Amino acid sequence: MAALSVQLLRGLLLLSTPLVLCDLFSKATRTKADERDLKSSVFDFIIVGGGTAGCVLANRLSAVPEWKILLLEAGDEENIDYDIPGVPTKDYRPILWNYRTERNGYSCLSRPSGSCEVRTGKVLGGSSVTNDMKYTRGSKVDYDGWHVPGALGSLEWKFTNVIDMFKASEDNGDYETLVNSFYHSRGGEMRIQKFKYSDRPIEIFTAAFTEMGLRTLDINLNVAEAVVNHQFAMSNNTRLSTNNAFLKPVRHRKNLVVIKGAMVTKITIDKLEKSVEGVVYEIEKGKERPAYAKREVILTGGAINNVRLLHLSGIGPAADLKKHNISVLVDLPVGLNYQDQVTTGGLAFAINDVEPVSESDIIKDFKTWFQSRSGPLASRGINQISAFIQLYEGLNAPDVELALEGNFIRSDKFMLTNISVHAAEETNFPLPYYNLVNIYPVLLKPKSKGKVFLHKKSPKYGRPVIQANLLKESEDLDSIVDSIDIALQLLETREMKKAEIKLAPIDLFPCDRLRNREQWNCITRHYTKAMSNPIGTCRMGENSTDSVVNYELRVHGIEGLRIADASVMPTHARGGIFAPTMMIAEKAAKMLLKDWKENSNNYYNT
Numbered sequence: 001m002a003a004l005s006v007q008l009l010r011g012l013l014l015l016s017t018p019l020v021l022c023d024l025f026s027k028a029t030r031t032k033a034d035e036r037d038l039k040s041s042v043f044d045f046i047i048v049g050g051g052t053a054g055c056v057l058a059n060r061l062s063a064v065p066e067w068k069i070l071l072l073e074a075g076d077e078e079n080i081d082y083d084i085p086g087v088p089t090k091d092y093r094p095i096l097w098n099y100r101t102e103r104n105g106y107s108c109l110s111r112p113s114g115s116c117e118v119r120t121g122k123v124l125g126g127s128s129v130t131n132d133m134k135y136t137r138g139s140k141v142d143y144d145g146w147h148v149p150g151a152l153g154s155l156e157w158k159f160t161n162v163i164d165m166f167k168a169s170e171d172n173g174d175y176e177t178l179v180n181s182f183y184h185s186r187g188g189e190m191r192i193q194k195f196k197y198s199d200r201p202i203e204i205f206t207a208a209f210t211e212m213g214l215r216t217l218d219i220n221l222n223v224a225e226a227v228v229n230h231q232f233a234m235s236n237n238t239r240l241s242t243n244n245a246f247l248k249p250v251r252h253r254k255n256l257v258v259i260k261g262a263m264v265t266k267i268t269i270d271k272l273e274k275s276v277e278g279v280v281y282e283i284e285k286g287k288e289r290p291a292y293a294k295r296e297v298i299l300t301g302g303a304i305n306n307v308r309l310l311h312l313s314g315i316g317p318a319a320d321l322k323k324h325n326i327s328v329l330v331d332l333p334v335g336l337n338y339q340d341q342v343t344t345g346g347l348a349f350a351i352n353d354v355e356p357v358s359e360s361d362i363i364k365d366f367k368t369w370f371q372s373r374s375g376p377l378a379s380r381g382i383n384q385i386s387a388f389i390q391l392y393e394g395l396n397a398p399d400v401e402l403a404l405e406g407n408f409i410r411s412d413k414f415m416l417t418n419i420s421v422h423a424a425e426e427t428n429f430p431l432p433y434y435n436l437v438n439i440y441p442v443l444l445k446p447k448s449k450g451k452v453f454l455h456k457k458s459p460k461y462g463r464p465v466i467q468a469n470l471l472k473e474s475e476d477l478d479s480i481v482d483s484i485d486i487a488l489q490l491l492e493t494r495e496m497k498k499a500e501i502k503l504a505p506i507d508l509f510p511c512d513r514l515r516n517r518e519q520w521n522c523i524t525r526h527y528t529k530a531m532s533n534p535i536g537t538c539r540m541g542e543n544s545t546d547s548v549v550n551y552e553l554r555v556h557g558i559e560g561l562r563i564a565d566a567s568v569m570p571t572h573a574r575g576g577i578f579a580p581t582m583m584i585a586e587k588a589a590k591m592l593l594k595d596w597k598e599n600s601n602n603y604y605n606t
């Protein structure tokens with residue numbers, strides 16, 4: 001009966017907006033000025049987070065002219081400097097949420113403070129501005145694994161039911177890839193293609209992996225192993241974030257309002273009806289502004305920020321909320337099931353015949369890119385290739401990606417002087433200029449899980465606490481070290497020997513006195529790196545015991561609240577989270593259109 005009354009109330013709200021404004025918000029409409037302010041604060045949908053998913057949703061929902069959409073983003077506008085493919089953005093702190101994992105005894109032991117950094121985008125476009133630009137979807141078995149026998153809703157997330165959502169966004173620019181029309185398409189907003197620029201080390205490493213038995217294949221065709229010349233999110237040799245692809249082209253729409261620098265601090269919820277009324281946000285710290293949603297609030301803030309907002313709003317584990325004296329509205333496992341892909345530093349190869357790079361050369365290449373979108377900066381150097389490896393039999397899917405990343409070490413005595421792992425990883429020049437190649441064995445499907453919860457002293461403004469538990473499960477450590485053994489086989493190939501590419505002289509303290517597998521176990525524990533691909537904290541499922549949203553992405557027990565980003569993923573897909581996050585946003589948009597347009601605005605949340 002209570003659920004039915006909510007449905008009727010929402011129907012009245014849609015049909016009689018002026019009446020509702022006078023009734024529900026009578027305190028706020030006592031003067032005409034207040035009434036005008038209120039009406040400008042009322043929207044059909046409020047999207048919290050203008051990142052990878054938020055920009056896609058803003059585009060799709062604002063395509064309905066009679067709907068008014070508000071997009072709130074804590075970061076600022078994207079800068080053209082971030083759009084140059086050869087410029088790394090992952091270390092540019094002003095456009096990042098700079099989080100750290102908690103110290104533990106399993107991982108990151110020799111990192112600063114004994115913890116790993118987790119960096120996600122704080123800018124319009126989110127992590128699609130700061131990521132590696134690779135377009136990797138994962139494997140069929142990943143999405144089929146989200147299906148739970150007996151849970152009918154989970155069938156919608158099997159691979160055959162999500163492939164069209166991947167293709168809805170895709171505009172593939174490589175004709176040899178488009179031959180596989182079941183997997184790829186043209187006409188979407190997100191241009192996907194390979195870089196044309198190549199260099200000698202790219203050819204050498206590709207040939208070496210081929211010599212080891214890997215074929216050059218499209219990793220998005222559900223293959224288990226391959227050496228991959230990646231497709232990237234870019235157009236005209238320019239990074240294409242979801243902001244550039246989806247949001248900027250529709251910013252002119254009168255029914256779309258975008259507010260930057262807006263930190264959402266609370267979801268306002270009717271405690272009796274358990275229905276969402278809107279949100280509270282701050283442009284300036286401490287100065288709250290309300291915004292009201294007639295239909296739904298949609299969270300797209302990511303696996304860490306969604307947790308903070310839900311907890312502050314009284315949605316989360318009761319025991320955790322009570323520690324902060326927060327009234328519990330719905331007891332849900334928000335913040336549990338945290339997962340991030342993981343790798344290690346310390347595995348680096350030195351290239352001897354690299355010509356010195358001067359600052360004048362780099363300045364000239366920048367001018368070339370700005371003038372014609374060409375030259376070395378119209379590439380990502382050795383990052384353009386990687387190898388996907390299947391370690392274990394059973395599933396037709398890779399377990400590890402050997403991701404390559406170039407770096408330039410400024411030292412005339414490079415081959416005579418040991419360098420630290422930190423120096424080997426630190427980006428000194430743009431990506432296409434390098435004399436060292438780091439190989440990062442990325443564990444694509446980690447078993448270790450953690451937890452995110454509010455900052456103890458400053459829950460509202462402090463950084464959320466991330467107990468990542470990276471490498472807690474011994475299987476994760478074993479998988480990384482097994483893949484390092486495979487990567488070291490590169491040194492035995494004819495191609496690498498002919499090019500005289502050898503292991504770089506890395507200072508591996510405190511693991512320098514160990515040997516073979518014991519040494520790599522130690523290195524992996526000490527020089528762990530989180531890939532900053534967090535998922536799972538608002539996982540989808542059938543019930544409120546072990547999930548936060550149902551298979552239609554509605555938060556259990558709350559009317560008018562959905563989550564539509566990587567935080568709903570139960571487990572990782574075997575690739576990055578960029579493409580899967582766009583897919584989830586496309587699927588959420590389809591659900592919203594069906595619920596509110598095709599079904600005559602009938603809405604019911606179980």
